Amino acid sequence: MRAIASALILASAASTALAHGYVSELYVGGKWYPGSEGGSYKDGSPLRPPPSDLAYVPFWNAFDGSAGVACGWNGVDPVQVTAEINAGESVTVRWKGDRGWPGTAQDWWGHYEGPIVDYLMPCDGECTKWSANDQNARVVKIAEAGLDTSQPRPDQGFWPTRPSGAGMWAQDKMSRQQESWWEIKIPEWIAPGEYILRHELISLQTANEPNGSGHTWPGGAQMYPVCIQLKINGNGNVTPDMKPVRQLYTADILNINIYDGSDGITSYKIPGPPVFTPKMKRHTRRAEQLGHHAQ
Numbered sequence: 250m251r252a253i254a255s256a257l258i259l260a261s262a263a264s265t266a267l268a269h270g271y272v273s274e275l276y277v278g279g280k281w282y283p284g285s286e287g288g289s290y291k292d293g294s295p296l297r298p299p300p301s302d303l304a305y306v307p308f309w310n311a312f313d314g315s316a317g318v319a320c321g322w323n324g325v326d327p328v329q330v331t332a333e334i335n336a337g338e339s340v341t342v343r344w345k346g347d348r349g350w351p352g353t354a355q356d357w358w359g360h361y362e363g364p365i366v367d368y369l370m371p372c373d374g375e376c377t378k379w380s381a382n383d384q385n386a387r388v389v390k391i392a393e394a395g396l397d398t399s400q401p402r403p404d405q406g407f408w409p410t411r412p413s414g415a416g417m418w419a420q421d422k423m424s425r426q427q428e429s430w431w432e433i434k435i436p437e438w439i440a441p442g443e444y445i446l447r448h449e450l451i452s453l454q455t456a457n458e459p460n461g462s463g464h465t466w467p468g469g470a471q472m473y474p475v476c477i478q479l480k481i482n483g484n485g486n487v488t489p490d491m492k493p494v495r496q497l498y499t500a501d502i503l504n505i506n507i508y509d510g511s512d513g514i515t516s517y518k519i520p521g522p523p524v525f526t527p528k529m530k531r532h533t534r535r536a537e538q539l540g541h542h543a544q
Contacts, residue, residue, distance in 0.1 A: 272285060297320050311497060334435055367393070489525045
């Protein structure tokens with residue numbers, strides 16, 4: 250499959266360029282930065298550019314050893330800006346696409362069924378020198394959002410069809426409720442250093458057809474990873490166990506049928522490892538207990 254990956258990306262360019270999107274601007278700790286202009290890099294941005302045709306990373310690249318799964322096909326090489334942020338602050342990104350309510354700019358992200366996941370990936374030094382070709386590339390998941398079944402299935406809205414799934418998808422929420430903005434908080438526990446924030450949308454509208462057909466070819470789940478170079482400051486001292494980025498996903502967890510049932514699936518397991526939560530040290534818990542009993 251690896252041999253045909255480049256051909257698939259080129260062949261799908263014409264049909265995918267208008268249907269997807271890219272991060273057009275972002276805030277890092279409250280400071281504004283340009284994103285990309287289509288698939289082109291903008292000077293002064295810590296964001297590695299997306300594929301020039303805005304196409305997705307095919308699902309099989311998640312487990313065939315490809316460098317593109319880390320940061321997308323245009324994000325393998327570093328950019329020359331690394332944005333500073335304090336642990337506990339947020340990165341907020343704006344996905345530009347081709348959807349929106351009538352009367353608006355209609356430039357919100359163009360898909361609606363799928364999760365949003367966020368990872369930190371250490372640069373092992375300076376991010377301006379780190380390439381996604383690094384076979385030691387590894388990540389820790391810091392946030393995720395999938396199908397919120399506490400919410401009712403929404404109406405069609407401005408989408409071409411009604412979203413499938415018994416709840417609100419994270420990507421639907423991002424566009425429908427947040428005008429295509431998404432916030433990612435940098436955890437306070439992370440040790441200071443330079444990291445890649447690997448922010449990813451996984452769209453599932455063709456996940457039930459991994460072999461593809463017609464306009465859905467090449468089919469399967471569509472991965473849209475973007476990478477933001479960060480220098481994280483703070484007093485954190487946790488260095489969590491991490492997972493190789495080339496081993497995050499498998500085909501069976503990516504390619505599911507979200508259309509199963511009258512309203513679509515009723516539950517959804519977000520791909521990848523669980524969100525990392527540092528364990529509280531035993532002596533700290535004991536001190537808190539003693540303090541509580543002393544009151």
